[in-house]
Amino acid sequence: MxxxxxxxxxxxxxxxxxxxxxxxxxxxxxxxxxxxxxxxxxxxxxxxxxxxxxxxxxxxxxxxxxxxxxxxxxxxxxxxxxxxxxxxxxxxxxxxxxxxxxxxxxxxxxxxxxxxxxxxxxxxxxxxxFFINNPLSQIQSIGQNQSDQEFLKKVDEIILEHLDDPKFNVDRMADILCISRPTLYRKINVVSSLSPNELINLTRLRKAAELLTQRKYKIYEISDLLGYSSATHFSKNFQKQFGLSPSQFQENQKSIASGD
Structure with a gap:
């Protein structure tokens, strides 16, 4: 219920x-x-x-x-x-x-x-x-006012700066933002319906979608760049979140770009 x-x-x-x-x-x-x-x-x-x-x-x-x-x-x-x-x-x-x-x-x-x-x-x-299910959506889009949008932009920047840092976690994010862990958890959860850890994972996958669209890297290279243990693990996470494998998403973006 x-x-x-x-x-x-x-x-x-x-x-x-x-x-x-x-x-x-x-x-x-x-x-x-x-x-x-x-x-x-x-x-x-x-x-x-x-x-x-x-x-x-x-x-x-x-x-x-x-x-x-x-x-x-x-x-x-x-x-x-x-x-x-x-x-x-x-x-x-x-x-x-x-x-x-x-x-x-x-x-x-x-x-x-x-x-x-x-x-x-x-x-x-x-x-x-829409934000959770759309790989190319902007995190600021879920902010209902300027204060929320600025907060979300800052969170996004912090996560992106630490994507390849295996020690980066919610406590570190709270320290950087100078707010308590419970306040950070509540704020992110209410604004996005996600936990901070889920938002970190989603931000990593959205960055992957951006790189896939650019077509400058192979899928296994993107997996390595974003700190995944393997290309298989990355692909499973991507498909679970967005309903498409990385290669399917890449082909879809290619078709959109060419007007097919």
């Missing part, structure tokens, strides 16, 4: 908070809080797939909460929906400038909110699936 996505609802209006929670609890795992400061505290210990926040709240409003989330490498990947009674174009622009993924005016249709949640979660899954 597929696990329910986890949502954090933030609103100082208790009645509305309970109404939204009750409406969503059959489809999602719900946690609620009454202000932005408490929401940030919860984010330190809990994992959420999406956050819905009111804009007008004491202590820390929704704009500030969204800004803190999108500026923090550990949370920037989480989609944020802002709810507000303000219906001016300026307020909508402000919400988007703070990094909100969607902006919904009150009063709103519960069905519309559900559709917006489902759309954000579904789109993230589609992008991740």
């Amino acid at each position: 597929k696990a329910k996505a986890s949502l954090l609802l933030v609103d100082d209006h208790q009645e509305l908070l309970e109404f939204i929670a009750d409406d969503l609890q059959e489809e999602y795992q719900i946690q609620t809080t009454n202000n932005g400061i408490e929401a940030m505290q919860l984010l330190e210990s809990e994992n959420y797939d999406l956050i819905i926040s009111d804009v007008m709240m004491p202590e820390m409003n929704g704009y500030e909460l969204c800004h803190h989330i999108k500026e923090n490498i550990s949370y920037a990947h989480i989609p944020v929906i802002l709810l507000t009674a303000k219906n001016s174009i300026e307020s909508k622009i402000q919400g988007l400038e703070f990094g909100a993924d969607a902006y919904i005016e009150k009063p709103f249709s519960p069905a519309f909110l559900k559709a917006q949640i489902a759309s954000l979660l579904k789109n993230r899954l589609k992008v991740k699936t």
Whole structure:
């Protein structure tokens, strides 16, 4: 059975908070809080797939909460929906400038909110699936915002720099990024649906696809360049990930290039 996505609802209006929670609890795992400061505290210990926040709240409003989330490498990947009674174009622009993924005016249709949640979660899954299955996709494509894209680009660069280093591992990557191993694991897993080790393996295979497309090296040479124990091991890994052997992939790319 597929696990329910986890949502954090933030609103100082208790009645509305309970109404939204009750409406969503059959489809999602719900946690609620009454202000932005408490929401940030919860984010330190809990994992959420999406956050819905009111804009007008004491202590820390929704704009500030969204800004803190999108500026923090550990949370920037989480989609944020802002709810507000303000219906001016300026307020909508402000919400988007703070990094909100969607902006919904009150009063709103519960069905519309559900559709917006489902759309954000579904789109993230589609992008991740395309990246994992497409040998020539760019890792930045799975980043939902600039912060995520920069993080993923840095991770990609670090892995590529150490592809031929047998001692390179998750701990070393965490050290280079100056973040803890659990934070790195959680961040990579949520953004890509992969573990750090799986991402390292996928990056190695994507580099192999790039080299195969260039046709400058033989398959066994690519295997050696990328640190595989044998060409057979490399070929099995490549086919398991992308559904094609290295030679089949190379022939497909040749056909595409020639227009056949």
